[in-house]
């Protein structure tokens with residue numbers, strides 16, 4: 001599919017979506033195609049953005065092995081990044097960061113839980129107050145019930161009315177106490193240090209196996225989600241001309257240097 005500015009009748013987004021579909025169809029020989037397992041690097045192209053244009057990257061290059069800015073040849077950066085290598089490099093860096101910050105991450109989670117626990121103490125105090133209130137309504141009600149049926153018709157009518165209103169108050173107190181108990185049971189589900197460590201280990205292994213291309217169909221989507229969350233949903237690709245023609249792929253303050261050789265096509 002050729003792009004000819006004067007003859008364009010469809011919007012950019014549609015054009016690139018179609019282009020991407022066509023590119024993916026072009027891969028491999030014609031005829032009954034072997035169902036190929038998608039790799040992590042096939043599934044995260046939409047997270048890459050051109051730092052110059054602010055546009056998304058799309059699959060490009062020979063065999064769809066690369067990706068480049070939506071503006072293609074019109075982008076001043078004009079560089080196609082090899083997807084597999086770029087994503088492997090980022091996975092490696094993310095694993096290093098996780099390993100390096102594991103203790104910090106653990107501390108932050110534990111600290112946050114302690115703050116939550118302060119909320120628990122307040123709930124416990126509220127529960128105590130609520131229990132006292134309920135007990136006093138129960139006592140009042142049983143006193144009234146003892147007196148019911150005594151005295152004049154007028155006294156008995158009055159007592160019936162009092163009993164009714166105390167019952168309403170007692171029921172409301174029961175509901176409130178229930179609510180507080182439920183809130184407390186939700187609040188106290190804490191995550192242990194071991195669980196935090198386990199999930200960090202799991203994240204790292206998703207990245208490692210994702211980069212190695214050894215993940216099965218379900219796990220690869222889990223890896224995509226982990227990758228997306230860890231990079232904050234977006235990776236800005238900065239192209240820098242340097243000695244040795246190094247291309248740099250930067251995410252926030254982190255530099256994931258991609259070796260110039262073989263990265264651009």
Ligand SMILES: [Zn+2]
Pocket residue numbers: 050051052053054055069070071075076077
């Ligand atoms: Zn661009």
